[in-house]
Amino acid sequence: MSVIQNVRRGRRRRGEQPVVPRAEFRSYYGRPVIKPPSWAALDIAGYFFLGGLAGAGSALAGGAHLTGRTGTATALKVSSLTAVSLSAAALVHDLGKPSRFMNMLRVFKPTSPMSMGSWLLGAYGPAAGVAAASAVTGRSPRLGGVATGAAALLGPAVATYTGVLAADTAVPAWHGAHRELPYLFAASATAAASGMALVAGPTGENLPARCAAGLAALADTAVEKAAERRLGMVAETWKEGRAGTLLRSARALTIGGAAAGALFGDRRPVAVASGLALLAGSACTRFGVFAAGVASAEDPKYTVVPQRERLGGAPPEGA
Numbered sequence: 001m002s003v004i005q006n007v008r009r010g011r012r013r014r015g016e017q018p019v020v021p022r023a024e025f026r027s028y029y030g031r032p033v034i035k036p037p038s039w040a041a042l043d044i045a046g047y048f049f050l051g052g053l054a055g056a057g058s059a060l061a062g063g064a065h066l067t068g069r070t071g072t073a074t075a076l077k078v079s080s081l082t083a084v085s086l087s088a089a090a091l092v093h094d095l096g097k098p099s100r101f102m103n104m105l106r107v108f109k110p111t112s113p114m115s116m117g118s119w120l121l122g123a124y125g126p127a128a129g130v131a132a133a134s135a136v137t138g139r140s141p142r143l144g145g146v147a148t149g150a151a152a153l154l155g156p157a158v159a160t161y162t163g164v165l166a167a168d169t170a171v172p173a174w175h176g177a178h179r180e181l182p183y184l185f186a187a188s189a190t191a192a193a194s195g196m197a198l199v200a201g202p203t204g205e206n207l208p209a210r211c212a213a214g215l216a217a218l219a220d221t222a223v224e225k226a227a228e229r230r231l232g233m234v235a236e237t238w239k240e241g242r243a244g245t246l247l248r249s250a251r252a253l254t255i256g257g258a259a260a261g262a263l264f265g266d267r268r269p270v271a272v273a274s275g276l277a278l279l280a281g282s283a284c285t286r287f288g289v290f291a292a293g294v295a296s297a298e299d300p301k302y303t304v305v306p307q308r309e310r311l312g313g314a315p316p317e318g319a
Helices: 002-013 041-066 070-095 098-104 113-137 141-167 181-200 207-239 241-264 268-298 301-310
Strands: none
Touching: 041 070, 041 113, 041 141, 041 181, 041 207, 041 268, 070 113, 070 141, 070 181, 098 113, 113 141, 141 181, 181 207, 181 241, 181 268, 207 241, 207 268, 207 301, 241 268, 268 301
């Protein structure tokens, strides 16, 4: 095939026109080239959001614990345990049977994001549980401190591995942004955890959360733009339809929540409102990315046209 392509390119360089006209883009009976994700949107997009909230929340809780912000640390430990529990419930509900999750722990495969994610949840969940229980009851503070540190160390991986998991699929809107998607999920998770700290933590302790929210908003915007540039024409799925509405809402909520928190976060009503905006913005980001992936898989042009462009051919007519 490469020899034929080289011959054709050589003829075109000498000014000759191809005898056969360029084929018009079509798919077989208009059907998708790849199978759209079979995941339920509410379960898996919710799983993405809740896992990010839990993981980033544990990281912030670790910092609050070390700096003596006990009110914020306790609030984040409890919210992280709640979030990871709901996240696991959403995953099990999508799998259909709890035993299927347990079966994934029978294999340890470092090259599989699903396998590594299962083991991460298996290790992170108990650590988050012990940290929260110790903080609420006041018992076993040393064990609670060790569990807090373990959850804080595992938290960033828990918050971002779902981005690796999605990018490892053949879905164009996810795989095409495989470099940026984990960073986008990290920024979104940080915004959510900062929002939770503003909502549930004492106002006098929320300055680090306000700073983290501002950095998360800047990173979220920059990484999303970088992902759209890398995706090329597939970025249409991030800008149009349901995904476009969700991602625009996410951007407005995240930036607005971070700005309000930075300027007036020392006032309780504003802190709560900005925190809720950050949480909603993070959720919209996860659901928007999920919707973009489904849209890109359902339309065959987002699979075929970028592949032909990477091979050096011109886009087919009608694309």
